[in-house]
Amino acid sequence: MSGQRMIDSIAVMRERSNGLGGGFAGYGIYPDYKEFYAFHLFFDSKEARKETESFILRHFEIAYSSEIQTRKIPQVTDEPIIWRYFLAPLSRKLADSHLDEREYVARCVNRINVCIDGAYVFSSGKNMGIFKGVGYPEDIGAFYRLDEYFGYCWTCHGRYPTNTPGWWGGAHPFGLLDYSIVHNGEISSYDANRRYIEMFGYKCTLKTDTEVITYIIDYLVRKRGLTMQEAAKVIAPSFWATISSKSEEAQREETFLRRAFPSLLVTGPFSIIVGYTGGIMALNDRLKLRSAVCATKGDLAYVASEESAIRKVEPDLDKVWSPAGGEAAVFELYDKEGV
Amino acid sequence: MQTYIYPEYEVVRDRAKCVNCRICERECANGVHRFDEKLKVMVEDSAKCVNCHRCVCMCPVHALKIVKSDDTYKLNANWDNRTINEIFKQADSGGVLLSSMGNPNTYPIFWDNLLINASQVTNPPIDPLREPMETQMWLGSRVVSIRRDAEGKLVDTLKPQLKLSVPIMFSAMSYGSISYNAHESLARAASELGIYYNTGEGGLHKDFYKYGANTIVQVASGRFGVFREYLDTAAAIEIKMGQGAKPGIGGHLPGAKITADVAETRMIPEGADAISPAPHHDIYSIEDLRQLVMSLKEATDYKKPVFVKIAAVHNIAAIASGIARSGADVIAIDGFRGGTGAAPTRIRDNVGIPVEVALAQVDQRLREEGIRDNVSIVAGGSIRSSGDLLKAIALGADACYIGTAALLAMGCHLCRSCHSGKCNWGIATQRPDLVKRLDPDEGARRLVNLVTAWKHELEEMMGGMGINSVEALRGNRLMLRGIGLTDRELNILGVKSAGESM
Numbered sequence: 001m002s003g004q005r006m007i008d009s010i011a012v013m014r015e016r017s018n019g020l021g022g023g024f025a026g027y028g029i030y031p032d033y034k035e036f037y038a039f040h041l042f043f044d045s046k047e048a049r050k051e052t053e054s055f056i057l058r059h060f061e062i063a064y065s066s067e068i069q070t071r072k073i074p075q076v077t078d079e080p081i082i083w084r085y086f087l088a089p090l091s092r093k094l095a096d097s098h099l100d101e102r103e104y105v106a107r108c109v110n111r112i113n114v115c116i117d118g119a120y121v122f123s124s125g126k127n128m129g130i131f132k133g134v135g136y137p138e139d140i141g142a143f144y145r146l147d148e149y150f151g152y153c154w155t156c157h158g159r160y161p162t163n164t165p166g167w168w169g170g171a172h173p174f175g176l177l178d179y180s181i182v183h184n185g186e187i188s189s190y191d192a193n194r195r196y197i198e199m200f201g202y203k204c205t206l207k208t209d210t211e212v213i214t215y216i217i218d219y220l221v222r223k224r225g226l227t228m229q230e231a232a233k234v235i236a237p238s239f240w241a242t243i244s245s246k247s248e249e250a251q252r253e254e255t256f257l258r259r260a261f262p263s264l265l266v267t268g269p270f271s272i273i274v275g276y277t278g279g280i281m282a283l284n285d286r287l288k289l290r291s292a293v294c295a296t297k298g299d300l301a302y303v304a305s306e307e308s309a310i311r312k313v314e315p316d317l318d319k320v321w322s323p324a325g326g327e328a329a330v331f332e333l334y335d336k337e338g339v
Numbered sequence: 340m341q342t343y344i345y346p347e348y349e350v351v352r353d354r355a356k357c358v359n360c361r362i363c364e365r366e367c368a369n370g371v372h373r374f375d376e377k378l379k380v381m382v383e384d385s386a387k388c389v390n391c392h393r394c395v396c397m398c399p400v401h402a403l404k405i406v407k408s409d410d411t412y413k414l415n416a417n418w419d420n421r422t423i424n425e426i427f428k429q430a431d432s433g434g435v436l437l438s439s440m441g442n443p444n445t446y447p448i449f450w451d452n453l454l455i456n457a458s459q460v461t462n463p464p465i466d467p468l469r470e471p472m473e474t475q476m477w478l479g480s481r482v483v484s485i486r487r488d489a490e491g492k493l494v495d496t497l498k499p500q501l502k503l504s505v506p507i508m509f510s511a512m513s514y515g516s517i518s519y520n521a522h523e524s525l526a527r528a529a530s531e532l533g534i535y536y537n538t539g540e541g542g543l544h545k546d547f548y549k550y551g552a553n554t555i556v557q558v559a560s561g562r563f564g565v566f567r568e569y570l571d572t573a574a575a576i577e578i579k580m581g582q583g584a585k586p587g588i589g590g591h592l593p594g595a596k597i598t599a600d601v602a603e604t605r606m607i608p609e610g611a612d613a614i615s616p617a618p619h620h621d622i623y624s625i626e627d628l629r630q631l632v633m634s635l636k637e638a639t640d641y642k643k644p645v646f647v648k649i650a651a652v653h654n655i656a657a658i659a660s661g662i663a664r665s666g667a668d669v670i671a672i673d674g675f676r677g678g679t680g681a682a683p684t685r686i687r688d689n690v691g692i693p694v695e696v697a698l699a700q701v702d703q704r705l706r707e708e709g710i711r712d713n714v715s716i717v718a719g720g721s722i723r724s725s726g727d728l729l730k731a732i733a734l735g736a737d738a739c740y741i742g743t744a745a746l747l748a749m750g751c752h753l754c755r756s757c758h759s760g761k762c763n764w765g766i767a768t769q770r771p772d773l774v775k776r777l778d779p780d781e782g783a784r785r786l787v788n789l790v791t792a793w794k795h796e797l798e799e800m801m802g803g804m805g806i807n808s809v810e811a812l813r814g815n816r817l818m819l820r821g822i823g824l825t826d827r828e829l830n831i832l833g834v835k836s837a838g839e840s841m
Contacts, residue, residue, distance in 0.1 A: 162461045185462075186461045186462040187462075188458065188462055188804055188805035188806045188811065188815075188818075189806060189811035189812075189815060190815070190817060191814070191815045191816050191817035191818065192810075192811050192812065192813055192814050192815035193811075195706055195814045195815075195816070196706075196711070196814065198706070199706050199709045199711060199712075200709070207841055224485050225485050226485065230493070239471045239473060240473055240475050241471065249492070252495065253492065253493055256493055256495045256497065257493070258477075258810075259477045259481070259497055259500060260481055260483040260497060261481075262476065262477070262481070262808075262810035262813070263810065263813060263814065265808055265810050265811050266811070267805065267806045267807050267808055267811040268458075268462050268805045268806070269462060269463065269805075286807075287465070287470060287807065289463060
């Protein structure tokens with residue numbers, strides 16, 4: 001599936017964004033480099049790039065690097081310098097760090113983003129890539145020439161920023177390793193979530209809801225070993241009153257999760273799509289204050305804020321439904337490795 | 340020379356209204372009111388009045404009021420009347436001044452310098468009358484390992500926690516310092532509300548074992564009333580290391596209050612003074628505390644959370660950090676405005692720090708050290724309203740203890756004379772004729788009302804912020820803004836200034 005389908009789809013929802021942020025995540029787009037971490041970076045200056053590359057060289061082997069090819073269009077202006085690196089951690093450095101490989105990579109990403117002025121890693125997973133910027137999403141898609149990329153799964157987002165200024169790094173999807181998150185809404189639990197998650201080595205530098213939700217998912221799934229479904233029961237749990245009417249087994253599980261991770265409960269309106277290797281999860285806040293529509297056609301699954309965006313690219317659907325608030329909709333490949 | 344001190348408050352009777360029914364005379368344990376047989380009128384001796392307002396409330400024709408006396412020494416901004424009078428009293432007696440209830444002086448109250456947020460446009464407020472709003476939460480350690488059984492299901496690896504329907508508990512007030520009926524009111528209200536009350540350090544009366552599921556029993560430096568059944572009966576155990584009203588000292592319940600019943604409950608001889616030492620004599624450092632925590636857990640088969648209550652003092656963040664690593668499940672912080680049945684005045688009025696700053700610093704420190712999950716934090720001393728409660732939770736408290744507010748609900752009028760033992764409201768007394776004035780049915784009902792009202796208010800304010808679970812409010816400091824505070828104070832509280840956005 002090429003990125004063009006996503007561009008066509010999200011263009012329908014143009015009025016939901018205001019031109020201050022658009023972006024895409026494609027999974028399975030780098031089959032030739034699938035063993036390497038694909039870093040996408042914004043640089044404000046050549047100096048920032050030099051400093052970052054010297055950091056990268058100290059920690060990684062670079063399999064390939066180049067500027068990301070873009071198409072100059074009048075709708076997208078003031079773009080930073082945008083580079084792509086395919087990286088493998090230096091084995092000696094990795095061994096010395098006593099970290100597992102993904103944690104090592106995540107920490108390097110964090111180091112660049114926090115410590116190097118004018119450099120920002122906005123994509124860092126294997127065989128996936130995030131493309132984003134300031135503009136309407138369909139223009140950003142054209143700018144990055146996404147019609148030339150092919151993947152098994154895509155997410156995209158049009159932004160109408162409120163709390164934080166529209167800047168290239170602030171557009172969605174927000175990514176960490178192979179997790180990418182697009183988010184619609186504004187969470188009221190932000191500081192409770194942020195102050196909790198920062199205990200575990202994360203640093204919320206962007207002050208966006210999406211960033212903190214990404215870290216929550218990364219912490220629960222990658223670091224603690226919960227499933228996506230279990231993580232959803234932490235982030236958007238059923239109300240206690242609802243839990244008490246469930247089966248004994250469900251009560252035990254959901255009560256345990258709420259008691260163990262109460263500070264990761266997210267309140268306020270949100271609808272998110274989490275992309276990861278081999279699948280996506282769509283999740284609404286537990287009051288369902290934002291929209292999310294799911295649909296299937298054959299073995300393809302679609303999630304969007306509006307059904308129209310799905311119908312635009314697949315008019316003839318087998319099944320269309322709206323998941324309830326807090327009900328995770330998970331779609332995964334038959335073979336989770338994503339090939 | 341005995342100095343005459345003019346009464347601070349005067350009883351004023353409207354003789355046109357007074358019908359000489361003598362109710363005020365019967366109601367006043369201090370002997371203020373008297374019927375003058377010659378003049379055939381009620382007369383009053385203001386010198387004996389503690390301003391508890393019992394007579395004002397009971398007067399059927401509303402003929403009574405208490406006013407601040409306008410008698411004054413020559414005005415002096417440095418030597419105010421109270422200070423001068425205290426000098427006179429000490430020159431007369433040579434003794435330590437005693438006071439009751441919380442510090443009444445004009446120190447900053449940071450709660451009143453904090454403002455709460457509400458949602459507009461980008462995030463909808465939630466109407467608690469139409470949407471679910473959760474105030475239920477669990478108190479205790481949240482350290483978990485993720486383990487699965489053979490079928491891949493998650494195994495519950497949590498340590499024991501307490502379930503609260505609303506993040507409010509009744510703080511420690513011992514049987515002895517308060518009456519049997521006051522204790523029964525607290526116990527019954529806690530049971531009905533699905534929260535907890537705290538026995539204080541005076542043991543647990545055998546009649547109240549039936550409320551054990553909603554009882555936190557205290558183990559204090561005097562170890563009064565501590566034995567196996569006491570620990571087994573409780574939902575949780577609290578080690579009292581300190582009290583906000585009197586940090587650094589123990590307690591002294593005079594023998595006059597040690598009635599037969601109180602003596603039995605405390606396991607001490609009737610009429611003997613009950614003296615709690617300043618330190619626990621088995622705790623001279625942090626590792627000794629750990630041993631007591633673990634001993635209590637061992638004694639109760641690791642089935643109950645253990646609280647450690649400390650007074651808010653200057654180095655509280657470091658102390659709390661030590662406690663969070665001691666095996667304790669909950670740290671209760673008692674601010675310097677917390678109440679007491681009796682404390683040396685100088686200590687009550689000068690020692691310790693406000694709970695707002697102590698709480699903010701402890702919560703932040705535990706997060707910086709990555710050990711906030713080890714413990715829950717309970718803040719108390721003094722939480723005066725649901726506004727204070729909400730602000731405490733947003734600063735980082737899991738729940739709050741209320742003591743003075745609970746006493747007020749039962750009828751206390753804050754006359755601050757608990758140490759006299761003649762509480763006209765039947766609360767801080769052991770005199771049977773006074774105790775019976777507090778009907779436990781009524782006391783429990785009023786406590787339930789108070790907490791229910793606060794719960795409604797908490798829900799309304801949370802809803803306004805777009806938060807529908809109290810768990811998402813905990814530590815959510817962006818929901819607060821400081822007003823009229825210095826940069827340093829804002830920094831210590833960890834909140835932004837009013838007018839500052841994200």
